[in-house]
Amino acid sequence: MTQVERHTYDVVVIGAGGAGLRAAIEAREQGLRTAVICKSLFGKAHTVMAEGGIAASMGNANSSDNWQVHFRDTMRGGKFLNQWRMAELHAREAPDRVWELETWGALFDRTKDGRISQRNFGGHEYPRLAHVGDRTGLELIRTLQQKIVSLQQEDFKELGDYEARLKVFQECTVTRVLKDGPKVSGVFGYVRESGRFFVIEAPAVVLATGGIGKSFKVTSNSWEYTGDGHALALLAGAPLINMEFVQFHPTGMVWPPSVKGILVTESVRGDGGVLRNSDGKRFMFDYIPDVFKEKYAQSEDEADGWYADPEHHRRPPELLPRDEVARAINSEVKAGRGSPHGGVFLDVSTRLSAEEIKRRLPSMHHQFMELADVDITAEPMEVGPTCHYVMGGVDVDPDSAAATGVPGLYAAGEVAGGMHGSNRLGGNSLSDLLVFGRRAGLHAAQYAAGLGAADRPLVADEQIDAAAAEALRPFSAEGGDPAAPENPYTLHQELQQTMNDLVGIIRRADEMREALTRLAALRLRARRAGVEGHRQFNPGWHLALDLRNMLLVSECVARAALERTESRGGHTRDDHPEMDRRWRKVNLVLGIAEAEDDLGQVSLVRRDMPPIRGDLLTLFEKDELLKYLTDDEVDA
Amino acid sequence: MATGTEPHTDAARRGVLTTGRAAIAARHLRTDRWWVPPLVTALGLGAFVVYSTWRAFANSNYYSEPYVSPFYSPCLGANCVDMPLGARWPLFGEWWGLSPALLVLIFPLGFRLTCYYYRKAYYRGFWASPPACAVAEPHATYTGETRFPLILQNIHRYFFYFAIPVAGILTYDVVLAFRDTHGHWGHAGLGTLILLINIVLIWAYTFSCHSCRHIVGGRLKHFSKHPVRYRLWSWVGKLNARHMLLAWASLISVAVADFYVFLVASGAFDDPRFF
Amino acid sequence: MSTYTAHFKVWRGDTEGGGLQDFDVEVNDGEVVLDIIHRLQATQAHDLAVRWNCKAGKCGSCSAEVNGRPRLLCMTRMSLFGEDEVITVTPMRAFPIVRDLVTDVSFNYAKAREVPSFVPPAGLAPGEYRMAQEDVARSQEFRKCIECFLCQDTCHVVRDHEENKAAFAGPRFLMRIAELDMHPLDAAQEAGLDRKSSAQDDHGLGYCNITKCCTEVCPEQIKITDNALIPLKERAVDRKYDPLVWLGNVIRRRTP
């Protein structure tokens, strides 16, 4: 049997981003022994990169705001494909989650009367995003990290050991969720530093591993985003939904090439930045879709008036939901009206003073100065779409965040699907992390506490051996296989290129078929991915192992995108450009197929969503509902 | 994490060469001219020390009506030269035979010696602790300002309190410098201008002091409840950001002022008159 | 777009030892040192260990030393160096080595745990916190910290004196104490914890000789020394060296 380091906990949380840390805090506060595992150092998870803010209808900036309005905006943004119950819980609970952060030491920017300041963002009717300059994610993660430290300090006082009830296993990667029959029994992974394997036995596992962006070439995401949680769920038998919806953020840096994709926060537009093409035209006015015609300004004057007097003006079209803006930029560039490096111009310098820009957007100022030699207080930025967020994810129960079909498995944060429908509004992710992170932690803890000692699932040795053999394969790739070992870095680059070119922002059936073929070939080659050196902190090995996850997840994206023959939110089909009301309530549910078919290894079934509760429907005008829902659904 | 171990007696195993850290033989790998700033600092401070020691002990050529050297004001010895209206208070009796400058210089000296900026400057420039960032320092042990004598740096604030009356007296001297050699008001010579510039820099340096910043507002928890002190703190903060610059500027201006008085008093130079 | 070949020396090794290894590698317009390290990984040294996450200067993972200066690899532009300059990249030299450019930074996490956490004020429910912008601004500056630990790495107190690690929290965590002490609603004092004197008594504030290397290397441009460490020293002076305060304490202690 493989030698592994073994631990036993009640709840294991995979991921130390906003969702994971919030889940861990909750599980520990329920009194259970909790472990958090993360691939990078504690406090470095992807959440630190979030800039703009946390959406919560606290009503500090405009007292008309409330959870119903937030719910409405979220549903509109997601084109009504959202799991409505999640959208409801999210809108109701977000303010409490934000206020709670203050009691743990967070320092948001303030209003004049000392409350949390809230800023405008695309798709949100009122200023709603609690923020700290443009480093809100850092504040969020640091606050949660420091709350964890404070819980550990309590345990130290009481038990003499900081880690008695809550331990962070940093720089450890989980490669398998282990099961005892249908139930979760623990996790298997390796320690990056030493390369040694470990097993944590636990009846409840929360997936909070974030997104999948590293499968795309131009992305705002960090190396962690290899879709591990999505793949772990699939491999454990839990299905994914909505994987065709990938959000391309409209504004990423486009130059210099080495920083292509790095995010330019939406707050630039929220605070007055305008988009122009190479003719100097504010082109967004030409791209307001019918469903949003009444809500957005039709002229520059009207749009300009909104910044000072939002009551009497409609908002500028720069603040349309992200999918709309990204497509518009894409079209402008394709039509030859792009900027020198293949983007469009985003300019705040004409609207805000240099002082104000430095105060409100300090890290953007710094980022452009340092990386591109552009002074955004004096010149426009060049921006273009970048892969940013995956709406799809593990299919979960809305109230408990429990994954479908695998007792003991939970998912929260970007890795969970449903909440954002076909397109996420800016700021709704950070609040999602807190709301559903807490719920996942709570229900995982209750589930674990409810199990008697005798019902605790056991970890079988064969599973450990199998997981270890799988993880070690890259080291022996040279020996057995006939062909030469593949360079994992090359495979990764080819994968990114494939996804970027063929399953990117605008999609076509033939291209996606082509993508599936290429992915299948890459999958075969990835089995031969070989690495040199030893197991200690070996990035080549780590990447070789991540490839399995990226390929699996990419296939899900391509497979689902091929199936959905309409355009909606983060899924745009050249060959099916219209939104189709009949597709509105359909979720595409993905699993691992029993046997491979000609499209690959994943299985796909269509599933109807539960009808939206009546009182929630009454929050909308009937006219508006008819744009999204079929006549039958509205009448019912 | 290695803790509580005694410092390594063997210089080859200390600091960046400690076992367990990346094995790199060089004590630093900086390729820029990192030694220039500490060298310039050491030379600059050294020159001032030499000059001021000479002038402080000289006990001569420090007054030439209406100008008094800032080194000798207030003049507290009985042996001070006669200065009409000047800050000449013979608090110390006849027994003090040395230069009267030594009686007062202790205050500006203490102020500057314990100043947070000068501390940085001489710790780096003279004591090489550290000589420059990420350049290993030569000392086997280091306790910083935790023990006697360096723990005394904490009394900087009291020198700040004393610095205010001293600067006040120097201001008074500048006012007196608007008289001519016969005591009539309405004069201004090059000396007046030099003393004026000097006192402005001295005040700017004094107000930019970190202790000052702390006292006027920095110590508060709620600025919003003390709007006036908050505004003061903001002003002092702006000055404070230039504390290093002011420290050098005022150091040079003091020396220049003294040297000018010396030149005039010794007859080497005739004070040009503006009006 | 211009391309040239740069000469790199990268430290490779582990606890057993190691040394600088030479590489010739292609450099393109606008690239940063981390891009070059990645190119080395992809083409010449697949197992070259380096930490990084965001490649945007936001996470503080990619700390190392370039030509002897502590820096973020992802924010160090190649244009900073001459085309024929030899560029030396080593791991941070104040912490134990793990492998290649990766060091063991657990010292910092241990220190983080030693700083008592925020104490919420009694009697204020969530949602009732009121703080003015000018009151939170000071602490907000310190909360920009991305925990890259470059300041901890460069600070000579521990870099040059391993034996001081036990007693000294380092600039990052002294700044954390300042942050909490300036937090308008922190109720540590009411709970019997005086952060000001404890900074000196328990966290080694006195070791800092305000030589400002932490400020020089901070990629977030936080004025660590001027805005956190010196004010904290002044706060400790309030408590311990101000004769008026001292006198007050003596008198108060006498009266029962």
Ligand SMILES: Cc1cc2nc3c(=O)[nH]c(=O)nc-3n(C[C@H](O)[C@H](O)[C@H](O)COP(=O)(O)OP(=O)(O)OC[C@H]3O[C@@H](n4cnc5c(N)ncnc54)[C@H](O)[C@@H]3O)c2cc1C
């Ligand atoms: C540049 C940028 C800006 C953004 N700005 C905003 C914004 O302003 N507002 C907003 O609401 N949202 C924003 N988002 C989106 C938001 O930041 C993310 O969706 C969110 O942070 C995801 O959080 P999470 O908790 O799900 O996962 P993450 O924070 O990504 O954490 C994932 C964790 O899982 C760990 N992990 C992953 N795989 C494994 C494994 N196999 N084993 C062990 N651990 C593993 C990782 O180490 C990490 O700790 C932004 C995103 C980006 C990229």
Ligand code: SF4
């Ligand atoms: S100023 Fe103090 S804390 Fe900062 S590097 Fe220097 S000695 Fe260390």
Ligand code: SF4
């Ligand atoms: S204070 Fe600056 S240098 Fe120190 S850890 Fe934070 S960001 Fe890094």
Ligand code: FES
């Ligand atoms: S005079 Fe320099 S800090 Fe006080």
Ligand code: FES
């Ligand atoms: S990789 Fe995140 S700071 Fe450099």
